[in-house]
Amino acid sequence: MKTGSERFSRAAALAATALVLVTLMGGIAHAETTLTIESWRNDDSDMWNQKILPAFMAKHPDIKVTFKGYPPTEYNSALNTELAGGTAADLITCRPFDLSLDLYKKGNLAKLNDVPTLKNFSEVAKAAWTTDDGKDTFCMPMASVIHGFIYNKKIFSELGLTPPKTTAEFHAVLDKIKKDGKYTPIALGTAELWEAATMGFQNIGPDYWKGEAGRKGLIAGTEKFTDKQYVDVFKELATWGPYMGDGYQAQKYADTQNLFSLGRAAIYPAGSWDIPLFEQSKDLSFDAFPPVQPEGTSKCYISDHVDIGMGVNAKSKNLKAAKTFIDWVGSAEFAGLYANALPGFFPLTSEPVEIKDKVAQTFVGWRKTCESTIRNSYQILSRGTPNLEDELWKTSANVLNGTQKPEDAAAQLQKGLDGWYKPAK
DSSP states (O other), X not given: OOOHHHHHHHHHHHHHHHHHHHHHHHHHHTOOEEEEEXXXXXXXXXXXXXXXXXXXXXHOXXXXXXXXXXXXXXXXXHHHHHHHHTOOOSEEEEOSTHHHHHHXXXXXXXXXXXXXXXXXXXHHHHGGGBOTTSOOBOSEEXXXXXXXXXXXXXXXXXTTOOOOOBHHHHHXXXXXXXXXOSSEEEOOOOTTSHHIIIIIIHHHTHHHHTTHHHHHHHHHXXXXXXXXXXXXXXXXXXXXXXXXOTTGGGOOHHHHHHHHHTTOEEEEEEEGGGHHHHHTOTTOOEEEEOOOBOXXXXXXXXXXXXXXXXXXXXXXXXXXXXXXXXXXXXXXXXXXXXXXXXXXXXXXXXXXXXXXXXXXXXXXXXXXXXXXXXXXXXXXXXSSSSOHHHHHHHHHHHHHHTSSXXXXXXXXXXXXXXXXXXXXX
């Protein structure tokens, strides 16, 4: 028969064991999985750390997420080195099209077909991160940028101008600004080449080649750059030179931004990503109008270009948690946080998202009346040599500079494409 002392010791031992078990179980219940995101954008770390990640972690206290940004020029090489060494982050921000597709083909990005919120995105929104056959999506779409024209409201008011809707109205506005003589009508330079193609050719082009129909026609080989609709884009660009100010051929992107920010230019062929920059100029009052339409057209199209997505490292040790985060990235909550923290980067989800910035509202409002498309050189057609995107930079700048005729520019693009690209039958 056990003594009272022995019974007490036994009870104490059992209690101590139970306390240890409860402590261990509590630890398991509250154990954290730590995820890391890495990105080529290192200028938005505060946004992630102060606004976006806290919102996710409040709903998922068992998952801690940290953000690591690289300078854009260093990201690709750093990411490839880390993937090869097995040290890459759990979550990887995805550039559009071939760079990310290559990562998927090498087994570095997980297939996301089973992620529930992927259903919220259209085929156009997913195009940048879907295999050529359309079967597999490997990055969750995050945001797009939209092209159009930003204008100085003060200058327009002073000169009695209204935002143009057609090419004819556009030229009438440009002529009035030029005749007045105080302001540069169009803020655009050609020194860095890419501006000419991105803010020129790809900005106004979709209204000529009818958006996705034309873009897919080039891929299918049923349309060519020598067709009238593409030559006409170059013809319109060829008329811009006299309105672009003295020395525009030597004008770099930063110069163009300054020209408009300082109120010296009336119209800025734009990418929506410049909205936050211009909003830093306290004396600048600006708004935007969509790409002007060629005469006789009724339906409008906008370049609503997919810009950034996010994928899961296929070799992550935390795949379940990483997919939980990716599913949240596809939600309206994330879209709203991201779009309002970075005005000019627009949600791609089909779910309703409130955007608070006034100029950003103007840009994204065009989706209600115009069909969205993406830049026609980005999917498939820039995989060979000569690279179509590089050729577009050169030819667009040449046409704006008056050193190449529109017909010759179009012929150069098609000849280069014919040299290596054979459309699938």
